[in-house]
Amino acid sequence: MEELKTVEMNPLDENSEYETFQYIVIKLGSEQYGIDIKYIDNIVRMQHITRVPKVADYLKGVINLRGEVIPVMSLRLKMELEADEITKATRIIILKLEQHGTIGIMVDAVKEVVTLRSDEIEKVTYDAKEDKINFVNGIGKNGNELISILDLNAVAIEK
Amino acid sequence: MDVNQYLEIFLDETKEHLENLNAQILRLEQEPEDVDTINEIFRAAHSMKGMAGTMGYKRMQTLTHDMENVFSEIRNGTMKVSSDLIDTLFQCLDALEEYNNNIQEEANEGTNDNQALISKLNNYLKASGKGEAVPKESAPAEAAVSSAVSDGAEEKWQDIKLGESELSVLQAAKDGGKNIYGLTVFINENCFLKAARAFLVYKAVEESAEIMVSNPSAQDIEDEKFELDFSLIIISDDTLDNILQAVRSVSEIDKALGGVYELPAAQDTEVVEIVETAEQKPEAAGTPQNQAAPAKAADKKGSGKPVVNRTVRVDIEKLDVLMNLVSELIIAKNSLVSASTDERSSNSGFNEQIEYLESVTTNLHESVMKVRMVPIESVVNKFPRMIRDLSKKLDKKMELYMSGEETELDRTVVDEIGDPLMHLLRNAADHGLESAEVRRQKGKPEVGSIFLEAYQDGNNVVIEVRDDGGGIDVEAVKQKAIDREIITQEQSESMSEKDIINLLFHAGFSTSKKITDISGRGVGLDVVKSKIESLSGEVEVKSKMGEGSTWIIRLPLTLAIIQALMVIVGGEKYAISLGSIQTIEDVSPDEIKLVQNREVIHLRGSVIPIIRLSEELDIESSKAPDENLVVVIVKKGENLAGLVVDELMGQQEIVIKSLGKYISKCKIISGATILGDGEVALILDANALI
Numbered sequence: 008m009e010e011l012k013t014v015e016m017n018p019l020d021e022n023s024e025y026e027t028f029q030y031i032v033i034k035l036g037s038e039q040y041g042i043d044i045k046y047i048d049n050i051v052r053m054q055h056i057t058r059v060p061k062v063a064d065y066l067k068g069v070i071n072l073r074g075e076v077i078p079v080m081s082l083r084l085k086m087e088l089e090a091d092e093i094t095k096a097t098r099i100i101i102l103k104l105e106q107h108g109t110i111g112i113m114v115d116a117v118k119e120v121v122t123l124r125s126d127e128i129e130k131v132t133y134d135a136k137e138d139k140i141n142f143v144n145g146i147g148k149n150g151n152e153l154i155s156i157l158d159l160n161a162v163a164i165e166k
Numbered sequence: 167m168d169v170n171q172y173l174e175i176f177l178d179e180t181k182e183h184l185e186n187l188n189a190q191i192l193r194l195e196q197e198p199e200d201v202d203t204i205n206e207i208f209r210a211a212h213s214m215k216g217m218a219g220t221m222g223y224k225r226m227q228t229l230t231h232d233m234e235n236v237f238s239e240i241r242n243g244t245m246k247v248s249s250d251l252i253d254t255l256f257q258c259l260d261a262l263e264e265y266n267n268n269i270q271e272e273a274n275e276g277t278n279d280n281q282a283l284i285s286k287l288n289n290y291l292k293a294s295g296k297g298e299a300v301p302k303e304s305a306p307a308e309a310a311v312s313s314a315v316s317d318g319a320e321e322k323w324q325d326i327k328l329g330e331s332e333l334s335v336l337q338a339a340k341d342g343g344k345n346i347y348g349l350t351v352f353i354n355e356n357c358f359l360k361a362a363r364a365f366l367v368y369k370a371v372e373e374s375a376e377i378m379v380s381n382p383s384a385q386d387i388e389d390e391k392f393e394l395d396f397s398l399i400i401i402s403d404d405t406l407d408n409i410l411q412a413v414r415s416v417s418e419i420d421k422a423l424g425g426v427y428e429l430p431a432a433q434d435t436e437v438v439e440i441v442e443t444a445e446q447k448p449e450a451a452g453t454p455q456n457q458a459a460p461a462k463a464a465d466k467k468g469s470g471k472p473v474v475n476r477t478v479r480v481d482i483e484k485l486d487v488l489m490n491l492v493s494e495l496i497i498a499k500n501s502l503v504s505a506s507t508d509e510r511s512s513n514s515g516f517n518e519q520i521e522y523l524e525s526v527t528t529n530l531h532e533s534v535m536k537v538r539m540v541p542i543e544s545v546v547n548k549f550p551r552m553i554r555d556l557s558k559k560l561d562k563k564m565e566l567y568m569s570g571e572e573t574e575l576d577r578t579v580v581d582e583i584g585d586p587l588m589h590l591l592r593n594a595a596d597h598g599l600e601s602a603e604v605r606r607q608k609g610k611p612e613v614g615s616i617f618l619e620a621y622q623d624g625n626n627v628v629i630e631v632r633d634d635g636g637g638i639d640v641e642a643v644k645q646k647a648i649d650r651e652i653i654t655q656e657q658s659e660s661m662s663e664k665d666i667i668n669l670l671f672h673a674g675f676s677t678s679k680k681i682t683d684i685s686g687r688g689v690g691l692d693v694v695k696s697k698i699e700s701l702s703g704e705v706e707v708k709s710k711m712g713e714g715s716t717w718i719i720r721l722p723l724t725l726a727i728i729q730a731l732m733v734i735v736g737g738e739k740y741a742i743s744l745g746s747i748q749t750i751e752d753v754s755p756d757e758i759k760l761v762q763n764r765e766v767i768h769l770r771g772s773v774i775p776i777i778r779l780s781e782e783l784d785i786e787s788s789k790a791p792d793e794n795l796v797v798v799i800v801k802k803g804e805n806l807a808g809l810v811v812d813e814l815m816g817q818q819e820i821v822i823k824s825l826g827k828y829i830s831k832c833k834i835i836s837g838a839t840i841l842g843d844g845e846v847a848l849i850l851d852a853n854a855l856i
Contacts, residue, residue, distance in 0.1 A: 060783040061833075
């Protein structure tokens with residue numbers, strides 16, 4: 008399993024003592040998750056998703072993003088949460104991953120962009136023998152709030 | 167001269183020449199006396215040599231040069247074509263291809279001199295006792311003058327080829343009582359400014375002689391585009407000794423060899439009058455040295471690695487058509503603009519323009535596709551040669567018959583199809599064909615036949631690889647599959663013959679009893695299959711025990727844009743490629759019969775299984791069960807099937823977009839397309855459904 012390896016990150020502010028990273032904070036129910044901004048290509052509003060038959064249930068289908076056909080998955084279903092409830096706040100985040108190409112993930116809402124210093128992020132370690140895929144590889148502290156940092160490779164990997 | 171800009175053309179042309187040579191040499195082996203073939207070979211080898219020379223690829227040039235000498239002997243009828251000779255020539259072609267690949271990848275020809283091949287070629291030349299050997303024999307006669315070394319290979323001036331005009335000038339000079347010498351000068355390999363030394367040699371020679379011909383050319387020498395030696399043909403009143411003395415007096419010269427240049431006998435009759443040219447010529451050859459600038463050489467090496475793109479050679483007519491269409495497109499756009507600004511214009515004028523625009527874009531698409539199409543010839547041409555090699559290696563007699571080489575396919579497909587085809591051919595040669603002995607026992611002709619046939623079938627191109635060998639031993643395959651635990655004993659009993667044969671495409675399967683370096687590593691057929699599937703094609707095999715097997719590859723004509731029928735199933739839109747559709751039928755529910763628990767319809771004498779798309783696609787049909795069914799009859803090879811849809815939307819030209827590897831698991835969906843309203847519709851793969 009490779010999910011425990013944190014992805015290589017670039018310091019954004021060379022002057023500060025710690026490296027800083029920028030995350031987009033998204034909401035799934037009441038929980039907040041952070042997605043490293045450098046993998047995000049685009050954030051689009053919910054649109055018609057064309058269903059693709061005979062694929063895993065978390066794969067909702069494909070959308071047309073400016074002439075490109077892009078697969079979209081439900082982050083909720085992938086993480087084995089309740090099914091999405093489409094609201095006005097629902098967004099599709101288009102990720103560009105080296106290994107998996109471009110994919111979109113559906114989230115309940117996009118909240119904000121935060122900048123976290125590396126000392127504000129706590130690594131999470133798991134027992135490698137555990138069967139369940141761990142989607143979180145760190146916890147960021149932003150003021151009083153906690154943000155779970157998503158491991159995008161674990162999200163994108165096919166079960 | 168900056169040759170980098172010509173690199174692409176050079177590579178393309180060299181490839182063409184190599185293919186041509188391969189094909190022609192094969193023919194030469196069969197018809198050693200055919201003058202046309204020999205001439206063709208000679209021409210190809212000659213232009214290749216010229217090109218390599220111009221581009222500064224010395225090793226390539228040397229090799230082609232020696233090959234050319236051999237061809238010239240064959241052409242003159244002084245050398246007989248033997249199987250050995252053909253083998254050697256093929257090895258030379260392989261070496262040349264290697265140079266070419268090296269050039270493509272690294273922009274230089276590599277360092278392999280292929281001395282072994284060259285000396286082999288020279289042995290043939292010596293054995294023939296003529297041609298190059300003639301000047302060599304004359305060399306010893308002059309041995310007294312041409313100090314010590316009389317090794318033909320070093321006296322490169324003997325290799326200089328002269329044009330007719332030069333020969334006539336030389337003849338004139340000779341008739342005028344002058345001496346004609348050949349010189350080869352070797353510069354010390356530690357010499358720093360080769361061009362400058364060469365210049366000094368030129369100067370020394372010109373004090374007492376006129377330089378007629380120089381190899382490499384004066385220009386190349388000036389640009390330092392030569393290794394360590396260069397050769398000259400000179401006209402002089404002086405003795406050879408004096409000239410050599412003058413040359414050797416230049417420092418950093420290792421060796422200077424020389425001899426009397428014998429004019430070819432055939433030229434003797436051509437006593438030509440023009441003496442003026444005799445004066446001009448040496449001048450022309452001599453002038454560049456006045457501006458000798460050795461420093462120039464440096465900038466050539468600085469230029470980085472050229473990126474050689476894949477190219478398609480386009481018929482100029484096709485480009486003209488494209489150009490016309492584009493101008494029409496502009497006109498259509500302009501009329502649309504004016505129609506939209508002109509308020510009085512009626513709606514009908516607008517529609518007219520849109521129709522016009524549509525026809526232009528359709529034509530434009532077709533023409534662009536045509537530009538991308540290349541005949542599969544470029545791929546299959548190397549196969550006769552391969553079969554010949556295999557025949558020797560396997561010690562089986564076989565013959566390859568090809569047809570339909572002119573069939574055109576998209577360039578991307580043509581580039582990819584070579585390996586799978588090669589694999590199938592090797593399989594046919596190694597596993598398919600029996601040994602001559604077995605064949606004799608079975609009463610078959612001793613020479614096995616392999617057929618490679620390509621033809622267009624609707625929207626597909628079909629390539630068949632057929633052999634008249636033993637066919638596939640179904641029992642052996644079954645046993646092997648059980649041994650390898652690909653299937654269980656029980657499974658094997660319920661499997662049809664066809665299913666068992668299809669096991670051959672299973673990864674890690676090889677029935678060959680012994681592994682040869684030709685086939686049988688067990689990584690073959692599954693790779694073939696996946697390659698062809700990645701090209702949206704399919705592969706099928708038919709086999710009859712004792713009579714041979716046929717491998718059928720079916721490929722789509724073009725990849726990007728297709729005509730499709732849009733249908734609606736349970737409220738969702740799907741596209742079915744028009745190429746696979748036979749007819750569309752309206753069927754009442756009571757016409758559906760059950761055969762072996764499968765739904766079929768009886769249509770014009772044939773029983774056709776029907777597939778309810780709503781079930782395949784996991785969606786509720788929007789039609790009531792008692793309503794008439796819309797059945798789209800599709801064809802895959804010889805099989806028909808009826809697809810039940812809810813509604814037909816109509817025919818449309820669609821652009822195929824890949825679903826990406828992320829959703830590639832769904833076999834019945836071959837891709838997606840974007841409709842006019844921006845919605846994504848999936849493309850059904852009728853072949854996968856059947």
